[in-house]
Amino acid sequence: xxxxxLCVLETQPINPIHGISTGVQPGPGGTTLNYGASTGLSxxxxxAFIILHExxxxxxxxxxxxxxxxxxxxxxxxxxxxxTVVLKDCFNKNFNPNP
Ligand SMILES: [Zn+2]
Numbered sequence: 001x002x003x004x005x006l007c008v009l010e011t012q013p014i015n016p017i018h019g020i021s022t023g024v025q026p027g028p029g030g031t032t033l034n035y036g037a038s039t040g041l042s043x044x045x046x047x048a049f050i051i052l053h054e055x056x057x058x059x060x061x062x063x064x065x066x067x068x069x070x071x072x073x074x075x076x077x078x079x080x081x082x083x084t085v086v087l088k089d090c091f092n093k094n095f096n097p098n099p
Contacts, residue, residue, distance in 0.1 A: 007075075024036065034099075037096075037099035038083070038089055038095060038096050038097060038099050039083070039091075039093070039095060039096075040093055040096070041087075041091065041093075045091070048090075049086060049087065049090070049091065052086050052090050053082060053083065053086050056082060056085070056086060057082075061085075062081070062082045062085065063079075063084055065078040065081040066078070066082075068081075068082055080097045081094065083095045083097075
């Protein structure tokens with residue numbers, strides 16, 4: 001099975017080759033985006049978080065906040081809500097949208 005992450009995590013789509021494997025990828029203007037920083041996870045735990053987040057979409061577990069695909073205030077708020085649910089329920093950790 002090949003999983004492609006269609007979500008916008010933070011402000012940039014996660015790179016399915018590099019970002020999902022490390023949680024870190026190059027960002028705009030020479031910056032580095034560390035997706036793991038918001039979750040406090042790294043390595044295989046971060047990879048599991050991504051897959052569980054996507055599984056939440058596939059099973060419609062998020063309900064009204066399911067659409068987190070846009071880089072708008074609503075999309076970002078939905079993404080934070082969805083990430084919060086996955087991180088709390090699956091890892092017993094709090095999501096930090098502004099690490
Ligand atoms: Zn999502």
